Amino acid sequence: MTDPIAAKENAPRVARDVAVRASHVSMDFGNGVLAVNDASFELEKGRFLTILGPSGSGKTTLLQMIAGFQKQTAGEITINGKPVDAAPPHRRSIGMVFQKLALFPHMTAAENVAFPLKMRRFNPRQIAGRVDQFLDLVRLGGYGDRRINALSGGQQQRVAIARALVFEPDLLLLDEPLAALDVKLREEMQLEFRRIQHQLGVTTINVTHDQREALVVSDNIIVMDGGRIQQQAEPVELYRAPENPFVAGFLGLSSFVDGSATADGNLKVGDIVVQGTSARDFAAGTRVVAAIRAEQIRLAGTSEALGACDMKLEGRVADTIFEGERQMYVVEIGALSGATFRVYHHDPDSFGLFRVGDPVALGWNRRDLKIFSPAA
């Protein structure tokens, strides 16, 4: 007699070709707070996942556990269906690009790239060709003989990428390697990571606190805070449909309003009912918080000038901030007990349309004001 449940559990799980699976992974450093708290996720082969979160959110710890530099105190991590918890880092097939790159300064660029091939006992006759091939891939052909110190910051990044990929690992890990670069170089390297990842099709996990980077490079994003996975979704979905106030606030620029839920699923602040939408039903009177993004609010001098909106409110300009390509207004709504909204105004013809103290009207559509349970 076979146990059907056991049989199902023992069957090879190749249906969706999962490359990395973490189940209920926790990390307890023994200081009373779980650095990673019951994290579970799956990553399909060939996909680019970004773990996004503020510093101290546990994202780096999670990456270190996948790489094998730290051992989780609970849960299991599998790579290509095999549990890796017992394997030391050098036995895992993982390439990693480190925050400070950690290139070997006593070797040339080519020797750095050849290092993992030597350590992993590749055929010595193939090493030279493969090193050249990967230096070409990162557009460093001809720089192989350079010492690491003789390369620019961007070139060093490229050597680090080539070194992490040259042995064709099952998984590529990026531990905030772009954090220290200036904006221009960072944006250039983000596109390079994307290009190389698409070209090789290597499954990649990237860790960053840069929401823009996460949206630009990833197929899939995990948002972490306080050691917990807050949400996992594709970039567009994550941005459009945040599941909690933290995600709504961490990606993009959101304004928040506290209030209570109404029976028909809207938000009540004082006597005013604000039109909004919610992913779940709240009992009338439950304390809730609503969030709306700065670009989803319309701004005009009068309510009539707003055009058709589900919700219109009048207020005053409390502050104006010039951001170059657009103007941001902070608008105070007296009727909502002084709640402030941050609004982007994007009109190339009329920068500085309003001044501090001017009366203005705000409008938005019901689906854009998201109602959540207050953050714990």
Next chain:
Amino acid sequence: MHVRTGGFPVLIMAVACLPAGTGPGQTLSTRHRNAAMPEIPSKDDTHTTFRYPLRWRIMDALNGGLDRFWPARMSPYTGWALIMPALLLVGVLVLGLFEMADNSLHTLDRATFRLSEAYTLENYQTVMESATYGRVITRSVFAAGLTVFFTLLLALPYAYIMVRTTSSAVRKALLVTLFLPFFIGQVVRAYGLLIILGTTGVANNALGLVGIEPMRLLFNFPAVVFGLVQYMLPFAVLMLAPALTAIPRETETAASSLGANWVQGFRHVVLPMAKPGLIGAGLVVGTLALTDFAMPAMLGGGSQDFIANAIYDQFFRTADQGLGAALALLLVVLGSVIVGIVISIFGAGTLGMGNRK
């Protein structure tokens, strides 16, 4: 044009609120800046929370005095003034060397016990032709080489563990153990080793417990090298520790993620990156060992003399200053040549102050 005029009324009001003459020497522009931050109330000088610390007053007074003593126009020579004491010290040594060089060119007149008038290379000839001195020189160089090898062999893991351990208790214990011998002079330590290694000493007693007959552990070549390694270890560790600290932990982590096990990582990453430290420590240990006096004298018991012991004998036993000076100069030349060869092959390591070869 309505661009960015929103803040103006507030600004003008704030300026009006400022007390007349907010401070001596305040220009219009700084007053303007104060006004641009209306939320910070301007404070009277009497209510200031910042007091000029006494430490700063003392430093100001000292600086004032120094300015009178060493005016700013002398500043191009400050570097020379600072290096002067060191130059004087080295200068005296060099003078002494010249004096010795002169002495080494005169032989001892055994009738009068004074140095001969005529210049001669006889002393050098004596050293070159003497089998004894040949043995002494070979022994010194060989022992120095062995000492460097064993000291670095022991110091590297010691320094590595001290730098890399995550336990501060372990690090402190290692540091204290390292510094304790510094408080005890070389002679006392050599004497301690005499007690431990003697025929009835701790080492032989321990061997006796496992049924091994007492053996002579002292007054032979290994005893001297043992004593030297024991003496040099702290120097080597202290010179290696900063070199190892300079290797980021992440490079080792990277090596392991690239497929290197611990031994390979140490061999291919830590060791080459620690090379400057190893060379610096090796040079210091080597020169100190080559010129050592106490260990061969005490642990060698007269049978294992180094060059320094031979020099001592010439100066203070036979009173042959000429021969002693010749030996001393040979030691200086020998040491310099060896150091020169090492530096020309490997570079000066950490002693090169960042100049890579």
